[in-house]
Amino acid sequence: MQHRSKYCGEVSVEDIGKQIILQGWVQRRRDHGGLIFIDLRDRAGLVQSVIDPKAAPEVFAVAESVRTEYVLEITGTVSPRPDGTENANLPTGMVEVKIEKLDVLNTSNTPPFPIEDGITTDEMVRLKYRYLDLRRPEMQRRLFLRHRVIKMIRDFMDEHGFIEVETPILIKSTPEGARDYLVPSRLYAGKFYALPQSPQQLKQLLMVAGFDKYFQIAKCFRDEDPRADRQPEFTQLDLEMSFVKQEEIFELIDELYIKVVEGVSDKKLMSKPFPRLTYADALNRYGIDKPDLRFGMELFDLTDVGNGSEFKVFQSSEQIKGICAEDCAGYSRSQIDELTEMAKKYGAKGLATIALTEDGIKSPIAKFLKEEEIAAIIERAGAKIGDLIMIVADRPKIVAQALANLRNAMGTRLGLRDDSILAFAWVVDFPLFDWAEDEGRWDPSHHPFTMPHEDDIHMLETDPGKARSQAYDLVCNGSELASGSIRIHRRDIQNKIFQLINLSAEEIHDRFEHMLEAFEFGAPPHGGVAPGIDRLITILTDDDNIRQVMAFPKTATGIDPMTDAPSSVDAKQLKELHIRIVED
Numbered sequence: 001m002q003h004r005s006k007y008c009g010e011v012s013v014e015d016i017g018k019q020i021i022l023q024g025w026v027q028r029r030r031d032h033g034g035l036i037f038i039d040l041r042d043r044a045g046l047v048q049s050v051i052d053p054k055a056a057p058e059v060f061a062v063a064e065s066v067r068t069e070y071v072l073e074i075t076g077t078v079s080p081r082p083d084g085t086e087n088a089n090l091p092t093g094m095v096e097v098k099i100e101k102l103d104v105l106n107t108s109n110t111p112p113f114p115i116e117d118g119i120t121t122d123e124m125v126r127l128k129y130r131y132l133d134l135r136r137p138e139m140q141r142r143l144f145l146r147h148r149v150i151k152m153i154r155d156f157m158d159e160h161g162f163i164e165v166e167t168p169i170l171i172k173s174t175p176e177g178a179r180d181y182l183v184p185s186r187l188y189a190g191k192f193y194a195l196p197q198s199p200q201q202l203k204q205l206l207m208v209a210g211f212d213k214y215f216q217i218a219k220c221f222r223d224e225d226p227r228a229d230r231q232p233e234f235t236q237l238d239l240e241m242s243f244v245k246q247e248e249i250f251e252l253i254d255e256l257y258i259k260v261v262e263g264v265s266d267k268k269l270m271s272k273p274f275p276r277l278t279y280a281d282a283l284n285r286y287g288i289d290k291p292d293l294r295f296g297m298e299l300f301d302l303t304d305v306g307n308g309s310e311f312k313v314f315q316s317s318e319q320i321k322g323i324c325a326e327d328c329a330g331y332s333r334s335q336i337d338e339l340t341e342m343a344k345k346y347g348a349k350g351l352a353t354i355a356l357t358e359d360g361i362k363s364p365i366a367k368f369l370k371e372e373e374i375a376a377i378i379e380r381a382g383a384k385i386g387d388l389i390m391i392v393a394d395r396p397k398i399v400a401q402a403l404a405n406l407r408n409a410m411g412t413r414l415g416l417r418d419d420s421i422l423a424f425a426w427v428v429d430f431p432l433f434d435w436a437e438d439e440g441r442w443d444p445s446h447h448p449f450t451m452p453h454e455d456d457i458h459m460l461e462t463d464p465g466k467a468r469s470q471a472y473d474l475v476c477n478g479s480e481l482a483s484g485s486i487r488i489h490r491r492d493i494q495n496k497i498f499q500l501i502n503l504s505a506e507e508i509h510d511r512f513e514h515m516l517e518a519f520e521f522g523a524p525p526h527g528g529v530a531p532g533i534d535r536l537i538t539i540l541t542d543d544d545n546i547r548q549v550m551a552f553p554k555t556a557t558g559i560d561p562m563t564d565a566p567s568s569v570d571a572k573q574l575k576e577l578h579i580r581i582v583e584d
Contacts, residue, residue: 001073001105009045011092015078022047022097023105025135026070027115029063036063038099040072041115043140046090048081049074049097059102069108069115075101123547128561130552142549146537148264150217153237153533156256162213162239167202169195169219174511179223181232189578195221195233198530200449201515203240204487207526208518215239217533226556231534231546240528246472246486249529250274250426253474253482257531261422265540270294270423274474278429287321287404289430292478293423295416297323297407299400300380306393311368313352317393323403324381325410328388329355329362339390339406346405347398352391356383365391408478417477419542424476429453432469433500441502446471448497450485451527460496474531481536484529491519 005020024042031037036051053060066072076097087093112129113121117138126133133139154164173180173194180194196202198220206214218238224230241249254273261267270293282289285298299321306314314320331339340351354363354377366374381389392402411417432452433442442464444450452460453468460467474482488494494516498508508516537549547553554560574581 001103002075004073007044008040008042008047009091011047011078011095011097013080013094016080016095017078019075019077019100020097021073021075022049023073024071025108025115026066026068026072028068029066036060038063038066038072038074040074040097043144045092045137047092047095047097048087049076049099051099051102055098056100059099062102062104063099066102066104067108067110069111070104071106071108073103073105074099124555124561127547127553127555130562134551139548142537142541142543143551145264145541146533146549149260149537149540150533152260152263153217153256156259157215157237157239160213160252162215163211164216165206165211165214166216167196167199167206167218171196171202172511174201181221181223184577184579186576186578197222198236199238200447201512203238203528204449204489204515204523204526205518207240207242207487207489208521208523210242210524212242213239214241218530226558231550232554232558234546235533236530237533238528238530240487240526242524242526244486244525244527246428246470246527249484249527250276250472253529253531254424257424257474257536260536261540267420267422267540270421274424274426276426276428279427279431280429282427283400287400287402287407288478289427290473290475290478290480291404291425292408292411292417293425294418294421294477295411297325297410297416299323299403299407300382302377302380302391305373305376305380306391309369309373311365313350314368314393319396319399320391320393321399321403322377322381322389322391323407323410324383325388325390325414326384327386328410328414329357329386331355331388339409342409343390343392343402343406346401348392348394348402351402351406352393354378354383354389354391356385356387356389358385422476422539424474424481427473427475428471429468430471430473431465432456432467432471433464435465439502442500444497444501445469446483446485448501449487449494451488452493457493460493460500464500470527472529474529476539479535479539480532481539482529482531484527486525486527489519489523489525491516494519 002021004023008022008024011020022040024040027039027041027046029036029038034053038049039046040049051060051063074097076099078095079098081094081096111132112125113119115132115135117136170183170193173182173192178197180197183193183195185191185193199216199218203214216238218236219233220236221233223232258269258272261269279289282291287299302320302322306317306320309315336353343351352365354361356378361374377389383389390406392399431445432450434445436443446469451470453470456467470486472484473480488497495508498512534546534549538546541549543549
């Protein structure tokens with residue numbers, strides 16, 4: 001094997017007349033009129049090569065045995081393609097390589113699916129043969145884009161004075177929301193390490209250590225229920241800063257994301273810098289804390305109108321809100337029924353509709369409402385002839401869930417969710433706690449290291465449910481891309497938060513004494529954010545799940561079909577780890 005001259009996809013008219021050496025895989029082999037054509041492919045693209053039996057009979061004999069995905073090394077001279085055979089759709093389409101020498105570096109079985117773009121092969125098969133799936137050009141483009149984005153991030157962080165610090169993968173189990181993945185210790189019977197859900201405590205301790213600006217491209221592990229945008233392990237940009245206000249963090253990430261998006265894609269940013277939206281405003285206007293801002297169709301409140309009407313469903317409802325879909329008044333009964341079932345899927349008891357047609361108002365609830373009440377609904381909806389008003393009446397949480405999902409569905413159906421546009425926004429002022437009804441205690445809305453809003457610290461003693469946190473999310477097109485907060489840096493406040501989430505003094509000491517003690521040694525005020533790299537790449541590539549942009553992902557159920565993980569281990573390994581499997 002010799003040293004190749006260049007990648008296959010880089011051969012151009014500038015190489016005409018040159019003898020070159022290429023190495024790669026056979027995309028296809030064609031026999032045409034006594035000539036054999038081989039399209040040779042590598043990570044840069046493919047180039048056509050040709051063997052003339054008269055010029056190279058021995059090479060021709062070897063080429064007759066070549067099949068798809070064989071690994072070849074060819075030596076030949078670059079020539080212009082004959083007139084009329086050029087391929088303007090191929091970067092190398094103006095030239096071909098006349099093969100003078102051909103070596104088969106390895107043979108190949110017939111692949112289980114074509115090594116080409118646009119295949120419809122079942123994902124389980126693709127993941128089982130992921131090394132073949134990754135040969136496909138579109139998969140390689142995704143990973144090259146991922147590489148470029150991560151390199152841009154590293155360069156950006158370095159330019160802004162951040163130091164990259166690697167934090168341990170084996171840490172102490174201190175559950176912070178999701179389940180930990182546990183790693184048993186061989187040397188210490190009955191003891192376990194945990195894989196980090198994030199480097200949260202470690203990066204805060206780096207701030208105590210005085211590093212001021214930290215970042216890393218961090219692997220995180222969470223034993224969560226599977227979902228399209230989740231994986232057992234994922235990658236995030238993790239960063240932390242001392243002596244910082246949240247607006248400084250927003251400005252930094254705005255600058256970074258604008259640079260990345262404009263540097264690697266053709267997508268348009270809806271606004272620069274990214275707008276700020278309070279949690280309360282997001283729920284009020286969109287029903288969700290990660291709204292898609294590419295289109296309007298905002299929720300409007302009808303509680304006072306409905307409660308005062310003669311319609312019993314409205315009279316007894318805690319909240320009544322609606323959305324207005326333009327030019328949908330002509331929806332059929334079956335289409336309305338489909339939307340109703342969608343609302344029910346998210347907890348609503350039903351869906352009330354008012355269609356403003358050329359022939360007048362069509363609505364199953366019109367007979368229960370006075371003319372002035374219908375007029376008030378139309379006014380608040382901002383509706384016109386041709387529009388469809390959809391109304392949900394229930395508890396606020398259900399109203400928000402049902403209408404938020406209806407809004408997103410209608411945005412897709414009406415073509416309002418333009419994939420060429422990225423609508424970023426910061427959502428701020430989240431509640432500090434959520435009430436866990438089943439367990440009768442407070443849960444942190446983000447995580448227990450989030451600093452309360454300065455004006456609300458006194459509420460920790462009097463009314464913790466009303467306290468706002470200094471937490472924030474970066475959202476884009478209906479997805480959460482980053483989450484962060486200003487952190488607690490004082491022992492007294494951190495200890496109070498632990499007590500409110502019902503940790504005993506013994507649990508606090510066992511799990512978090514190392515942090516609490518550190519806060520007594522001059523811990524500076526600090527804060528940070530953790531943008532998810534997998535989700536960012538997914539949005540940039542218009543993919544529908546993060547598995548498409550990861551080299552070796554698990555399935556949606558957490559299985560690796562290629563290596564058959566998770567798998568059983570032998571009894572000797574279990575004995576060394578002091579573990580016995582107990583069947584249910």
